[in-house]
Amino acid sequence: MNDLTPTSEERSAKLKGLGHSRKRVEDARFTQGKGNYVDDIKLPGMLFGDFVRSPYAHARVKSINVEAALALPGVIAVLTAKDLEPLNLHWMPTLAGDKQMVLADGKVLFQGQEVAFVIAEDRYINADAIDLVEVEYEELPVITDPFKAMEPDAVVLREDLAGQTTGAHGERRHHNHIFLWESGDKEATEDVINSADVVAEEMVYYHRTHPCPLETCGSVASMDKVNGKLTVWGTFQAPHVVRTVASLLSGIEEHNIRIVSPDIGGGFGNKVGVYPGYVCSIVASIVTGKPVKWVEDRMDNLMATAFARDYWMKGKISATKDGKITGLQCHVTADHGAFDACADPTKFPAGFMNICTGSYDIPVAYLGVDGVYTNKAPGGVAYRCSFRVTEAAYFIERMIEVLAIELGMDAAELRAKNFIRKDQFPYQSALGWEYDSGDYHTAWTKALNAVGYKDLRKEQSERVAAFNRGETRSLLGIGLCHFTEIVGAGPVKNCDILGMGMFDSCEIRIHPTGSAIARLGTISQGQGHATTFAQILASEIGLPADSITIEEGDTDTAPYGLGTYGSRSTPVAGAAAAMAGRKIRAKAQMIAAYLLEVHDNDVEWDIDRFAVKGAPEKFKTMAEIAYASYNQAVPGVEPGLEAVSYYDPPNMTYPFGAYVCVMEIDVDTGVHEIRQFYALDDCGTRINPMIIEGQVHGGLTEALAIAMGQEIAYDEIGNVKTGTLMDFFIPTAWETPHYTTDFTETPSPHHPIGAKGVGESPNVGGVPAFSNAVHDAFRAFGLRHAHMPHDQWRIWKIANDLGMHG
Amino acid sequence: MELNDEITIPAPMEKVYASLNDPEILQECIPGCEELIKHSDTELEAKVVLKVGPVKARFNGNVTLDTEGAPNRFSLVGAGNGGVAGFAKGGADVELVDQGDSTLLKYTAKAEVGGKIAQLGSRLMTSTAKKLSAMFFAKFAEIVGETETT
Numbered sequence: 001m002n003d004l005t006p007t008s009e010e011r012s013a014k015l016k017g018l019g020h021s022r023k024r025v026e027d028a029r030f031t032q033g034k035g036n037y038v039d040d041i042k043l044p045g046m047l048f049g050d051f052v053r054s055p056y057a058h059a060r061v062k063s064i065n066v067e068a069a070l071a072l073p074g075v076i077a078v079l080t081a082k083d084l085e086p087l088n089l090h091w092m093p094t095l096a097g098d099k100q101m102v103l104a105d106g107k108v109l110f111q112g113q114e115v116a117f118v119i120a121e122d123r124y125i126n127a128d129a130i131d132l133v134e135v136e137y138e139e140l141p142v143i144t145d146p147f148k149a150m151e152p153d154a155v156v157l158r159e160d161l162a163g164q165t166t167g168a169h170g171e172r173r174h175h176n177h178i179f180l181w182e183s184g185d186k187e188a189t190e191d192v193i194n195s196a197d198v199v200a201e202e203m204v205y206y207h208r209t210h211p212c213p214l215e216t217c218g219s220v221a222s223m224d225k226v227n228g229k230l231t232v233w234g235t236f237q238a239p240h241v242v243r244t245v246a247s248l249l250s251g252i253e254e255h256n257i258r259i260v261s262p263d264i265g266g267g268f269g270n271k272v273g274v275y276p277g278y279v280c281s282i283v284a285s286i287v288t289g290k291p292v293k294w295v296e297d298r299m300d301n302l303m304a305t306a307f308a309r310d311y312w313m314k315g316k317i318s319a320t321k322d323g324k325i326t327g328l329q330c331h332v333t334a335d336h337g338a339f340d341a342c343a344d345p346t347k348f349p350a351g352f353m354n355i356c357t358g359s360y361d362i363p364v365a366y367l368g369v370d371g372v373y374t375n376k377a378p379g380g381v382a383y384r385c386s387f388r389v390t391e392a393a394y395f396i397e398r399m400i401e402v403l404a405i406e407l408g409m410d411a412a413e414l415r416a417k418n419f420i421r422k423d424q425f426p427y428q429s430a431l432g433w434e435y436d437s438g439d440y441h442t443a444w445t446k447a448l449n450a451v452g453y454k455d456l457r458k459e460q461s462e463r464v465a466a467f468n469r470g471e472t473r474s475l476l477g478i479g480l481c482h483f484t485e486i487v488g489a490g491p492v493k494n495c496d497i498l499g500m501g502m503f504d505s506c507e508i509r510i511h512p513t514g515s516a517i518a519r520l521g522t523i524s525q526g527q528g529h530a531t532t533f534a535q536i537l538a539s540e541i542g543l544p545a546d547s548i549t550i551e552e553g554d555t556d557t558a559p560y561g562l563g564t565y566g567s568r569s570t571p572v573a574g575a576a577a578a579m580a581g582r583k584i585r586a587k588a589q590m591i592a593a594y595l596l597e598v599h600d601n602d603v604e605w606d607i608d609r610f611a612v613k614g615a616p617e618k619f620k621t622m623a624e625i626a627y628a629s630y631n632q633a634v635p636g637v638e639p640g641l642e643a644v645s646y647y648d649p650p651n652m653t654y655p656f657g658a659y660v661c662v663m664e665i666d667v668d669t670g671v672h673e674i675r676q677f678y679a680l681d682d683c684g685t686r687i688n689p690m691i692i693e694g695q696v697h698g699g700l701t702e703a704l705a706i707a708m709g710q711e712i713a714y715d716e717i718g719n720v721k722t723g724t725l726m727d728f729f730i731p732t733a734w735e736t737p738h739y740t741t742d743f744t745e746t747p748s749p750h751h752p753i754g755a756k757g758v759g760e761s762p763n764v765g766g767v768p769a770f771s772n773a774v775h776d777a778f779r780a781f782g783l784r785h786a787h788m789p790h791d792q793w794r795i796w797k798i799a800n801d802l803g804m805h806g
Numbered sequence: 807m808e809l810n811d812e813i814t815i816p817a818p819m820e821k822v823y824a825s826l827n828d829p830e831i832l833q834e835c836i837p838g839c840e841e842l843i844k845h846s847d848t849e850l851e852a853k854v855v856l857k858v859g860p861v862k863a864r865f866n867g868n869v870t871l872d873t874e875g876a877p878n879r880f881s882l883v884g885a886g887n888g889g890v891a892g893f894a895k896g897g898a899d900v901e902l903v904d905q906g907d908s909t910l911l912k913y914t915a916k917a918e919v920g921g922k923i924a925q926l927g928s929r930l931m932t933s934t935a936k937k938l939s940a941m942f943f944a945k946f947a948e949i950v951g952e953t954e955t956t
Contacts, residue, residue: 055892055921111921130890299925717918723925 011607016546017539018753021690024531025546026524035263038218041233043291046220047076049284050126050294051277052116052133053304054108057144057375057718058157059137061104064116069132074125076288078133079117079280081105091160092249092279095272095497096349097168098178098340099160100378102276107140109157109338110377111718112303117280119292142718146312146335146372149176157338157373168340169349169371178340178371183354183431189366192327196318200406204398205787206391208310208335208376208712210302211383212728213525215265217305218295219278221285229256230285234278236261236553237271238563239523241497243555245274246282261553267525268702269381272343272565273306299723306343306379307712310335311353311388313395317403325403325418328362328430330395332369334380340371342380343565344387345495345502351387352486352652354431358396359440359484359656360418365430375718384702384763386487386566393483397768401480401775402784411776412453415482416444426749433486435654436748439682443744444482447658447680450742453478456662464780473668479661479773483765487757488571488653497562503648504573505559506580508537510641512630514623515547518580521561522573523553527695527759529569532687533577536753540581541588542608542622559644567655567757570687571748576647578752583643587629591641592620594634653748653756657681659765663773667804670796672708672774674737679765682744684756696741696762703766705731707774709791729791778802807896807919807932812912813943816951819904822911823877825950826900835945837938840864848873856888858927858934863891878902892921911943 006014016022029035066078081103084090091099104115116133120126141155148154156162156175165172169179193199219234230252236242239259247254264271277294284292296305312333318326334350336342344351350369357365382388404411419440420427427435460476467475492501505521518537522529530550538545552558561573585605592610593600596618603610611619620628628634629641662676679696686692709729713721722728747754767788774790775783781802786794799805815822825831829850833842838855845851850869855862867886874880878901885895896917903910919931927934 052890055890057920134889299922303925715924717920719920719924719928721925721928727928 008607015538015542015544015608017535018685018687020535020688022531022535022545022688024528024691026528026530037215037263037265038220038233038235039295041220041262041293043220043222046291046293047119047121047284047288048123048126048294049117049119049281049292050123050130051114051300052118052130052135053300054104054111054113054115054137056108056137056139057111057142058107058109058140060107060140061115062136062138065134066116068134069118069129072125072129072132074121075129076119076121077284078129079103079119079283084283087283089249089279089283092274094339094341094378096340096342096344097346100339100341102279107159108137110375111720112300112377113338114276114304117284119284119288142375142716143176144374144376144714144716144718146333146374149372149374150174157375176373178336178373179349181350181369181371182367184366185364186366186368188364189327189329192364193316193318193329196326197321198403198406199316199318200399200403201316202399202402202785204313204315204395204785206309206311206313206394207788208307209383209706209710210307210712210728211268211270211381212302212730213266213268213270216296216298216301217271217275217277218293219281220291220293221281222291223285223289225289229258230282231258231260232278232282233260233262235264235267235271236563237264237267237523237525237565238497239553239555240521240560241500241562242274244500245498249279250282259555261523264523264525267565268384269308269343269565270306271525272381272563273341273379275305298725302712302723302728303720304377306341306381307337307377308379308381308383309391310380311391313391315395315399317399319403319407323407323409323414323417325360325362326364328357328365328399330356330367332367334369334371335374335376336371336380337374337376337378339378341378343382345489345497346499347494347496348387351382351389353388353392355389355433355484355486356392356395357429357431358393359415359420359482360396361420361424362430367431376714382566384699385760386485386489389485389487389760390764390767393485393764394768394771397481397483397772398785401772405779405784410457411480412448415480416441419444419482434651435484436651436750437746438484438654438656439744439746440482440656443656443658443680443682446742446744447660447678451660451662451676451678453660473666475665475667475777477663477665477773477775477777479663479769479771479776481659481765481769481772482656483761483768484654484656485567485761485764486652486654487567487760488649489566489568490652491650492648500562501648502562502568502572503646504561504568504576505644505646506573506576507559507644508580508584508642510541510543510584510626510629512627514543514626516541516543517549517551518577519551519558520573520577521559522564522569525564527564527569528688528691532570532691533574535687536574536577537581540578541584559646567760570755571653571751571757572647572649574755575649575752576645579647580643580645583645584641587637587641587643588622588625590637591625591628591632591634594637595620595625595628595632650750653684653751655681655683655756655758655761657761657765659769661769661773663777665774665777665795667799670792670794670799672795676740677737678740678742679762680742680744681758681761682746683758683761684745684747684751685754686743686745687755692758693741695759697739699760699762700739700766701731701736703763704736704770705729707767707770707788707790709789711789807917807935808915809935809939810914811939812910813947814905815909815911815947816907817909818907819877819902819909822902822909822950825946831946831949834949835942837941847871854886858923859930861891861923861926863888863923865894888921888923890922892919892923894919
C-alpha cells in the first residue's frame, strides 16, 4: 500500500451509505419543474372526466336529466349509477370491509358525493356540462354528530344495510352503527379504576382534518382495445394493491393491467384508498376506447377524498397517590362518515389505536371503539401517521396531563415515573403489542436538559405571579410529549389489506460495469426513496449509492409490494433491500473466492470488496466481481448478479421521541408565538440524517397546522365549512417556527439494519406537544382540557371562559 | 344566517303593501331577478341570478306568502335551487307600521344555504345578504316613493 491507496474511511465515504447526509437525487427534477405528475400525462385523443357532485349532505335522488349536457358540443357521455349497474360497478368494496357508492344510487349521503361522471373533450366543456346536468333531490334529515347518529330514533343513513345486524367487524347494534372493536381486559380495568386512589377522567376530541397534499388525487386510464391491456397512471400510494383490486372488480386478468404511480406530490394517507374517480376514469376509457383523465380540484379533494381523525376519546386513567399509573380505559366514538372507507389492515378496524398505553408501563387497560355512520365524507386515513397512532398518542399524552393536574404533580416527573424501563424491552403491553426496543428515560432526560426544563418552570411561575399582579397579559406554556409509535405494518400473520399480506419487496440487478438498478414494491411521495434506499444498498453491496438507480411504482416492472404509508417503507421494503443486498453479497463472495483462488470461507467482506483473510492487499472489488459475474464461467455458479427478496417483518417497529414546545400566549387576542420547539427522535439506525431532519421539519409543520387551526368543519345541514384553502389552514413560512432537532439511537433488534421509520413521528408527537403547551399555559388558571384546533378564537375563548378578561 | 333591519319607505302603508305584492315592482327591485311569476295571491315563482364571492348561479325558487295579518304584518317562506352551485331556503316576517305619509318596514329573515355557494361564500354570505337586501329596499323606496309624488 502507498499514500494513494484509499483508506477505509475514504472508501466508505465514497459509497455514501448509511449515516451519510446524501443530497436528495430527486430534487434536481423537482426543483426545476421537471417532475412527472399525473396531470403532466397527456396522451393523444385523451378525454376528460369530472363529477356532478351533491350539494346536499343527505337527500334522495329523484331523477337525473342528462339531455341538456349531452347536447353540448364536445360532451361524449354522462355516466350515472344506472350505467354502472350492469357492470356491477355502481358500488365498490372499501378497504374496511364495507362498500361505497361509486355514483349516487338512489340517495346521497354526504355533501360533495359523486352523482354523475361527465366525459368531455376538455375540462372547460366538462365544467359547462356539469352545470347542465339536472338532478332533482328530495332533502332528508342530516346527521353530522356521531352521538346523535346513535340515538334510537335517528334517521337511517345506510338503507342498503337494512336488517344487517352483522358487519365486517362483528355485531351492529344500531342502524347507524358499524362495529365495536375491543382490546384488553374490560372487567379487570374497571375493577382497578373503581378501587384506585386517584382517577382522572376526560373526553378528548381529535377533530376531523384532512391530509390535503399539494397534488390532489387523479388518474389517467387508457384501455388498449387491440391488445386488451389497461394502463392506469394515478396517485396511488399502493399501486400493486390497486392492480389486484382493479382486476377483481373489472374481471380483466391481472397481467393485462398495468398500474403506474408517477411522481406523487405528497400523499400523507390521502392516496391510499380507491376512489370513484379512478373507477369512473377506467370505465370511461373502456366505454370510449380513449384515454380518460380525472383530476380533482382542491374543493373536491377537501370535500370528498379521504379525511383523517374524527375520534371522540373518553378516557379514565387511575394511579396511586404518589403517581404510579395503575390502569387505563378508553372508549372511542369514531365518526367514519357515510361509508366505512378507513385504510387499515383488515383485522384492525380502528387501526393500531390500542397503542394508546403509549410510553408507559400500565399493568391493565381496555379500549373499545364504536364506529358510526354520519352524513360526512368517508375516509379515516392515517394522515402522516401509522393507523390511528396519532389519535392514540394524543389521547394518552392528554390523559397524562390531566392526571398530573389531578395529582398536583409535575407532568414531566409523572411521565418519568411511569415510563417502560430500558430493561423491560421487549415489552408486552396490556393491549397486546410487543414493543421491540426503547430507552425512554435517556431520551427524556436529554430533552429536559436541552430545554432547561427547571428554569422554564421557574420562569413560568414568575410569569403567573406577574400576570396576577397585572404586569403582563402574556402566559407561558410548556408543552411536553413523549410518544411511542407502532409502524412498519406488518407481519403477514396478522396484517393484510384485502387479503394481501403486508410484506414488501426488493429486486436488484447488478450491471457488468458495477452499477445497479433496484426496484421496490413501495412508492415515494416525496420521502426521498431514490436517495435512501440506494444508501441502504450501498452499505450492503459496496457499490456507490450514486451508481444505484431506484425504481418504484410501475407494476409491470416492480416486484409486488403493499406500498408506502404508515412509515412502512424503511421498516419493510428497506429490510427487503438489505436482505436482497445480502443475497447479492453471498453470491459475490463465491465469485471473489474463485477469482482469488481461495476457498469461499477464506475471503471476508470489507466495505466495497472481498479480501483474503489475513492478506488485505489481495482483494476483488464489487465492481470487479460484477464484471466477472458476466464474463467468467465460475464453476457451480450461474452467470449474472441479481437477487430478489420478499420480506415479511417478524414484528412492527416502535420509534419514539421526546418533544418540548415553549409557547407564549396573549390572553386578550388568543395569538400564540412558539418561542422554542425541541424535537428528539429515536428512529433506530439513521440512514440519512439530512432527510430525517427534513421529515421532522415537515411533520412538525403539519402537526402545528392540525393542533393550531386546521380542520374539516361541518354545519348542521352538512355543509363543509372549510372546503377551500381560504378556510383550511396550511401554515406558510410566516406561521412556521424554528425547530431544534436531536436524536438518540436505539436500533430495532429485529430489523436487518436496525431502522425503525421516522416520517410520521413528528406528526404523532408534534400534535400533543403543541396542544399541551396551550393547556399548560392555562393550567395555573384552572384549565383541564379544551378541544383542538387551538385557533385564536378558541384560545381567546379558553381565557374568556376562565374569567381572565375581567 | 339571520338578518333583521327596519327601513322607512316614503309612502303610505296601503301603497307599500300593494307594491310588495306587485310582481312587476318586485322584479325590478330584487337584484338579479330575471323573471317573477305570480301564480296566485300567495304563490310566486322566481328566477334570480345570484353571485356570492366567486360563485355565480341561476336560482329557481318558489315563495309562499302568509297574509293573514295583512296589511300590518305578513310572512313568507321560500326555497331556491341553483343546481351544482347549491340551494337556499328560508323565511321572513315583515311588519308595517303606519306613519302617515311614510311607512316603517321592519323585517326579520332567516336563511339556510347549502352547497358550493355556502362553502365558497361562507364568510361572505351575511355581508352579501345585507348588501342585497339594502339594494332591494333602496330600489323599492325609490320606485314606491316616485309613484307617490307623481
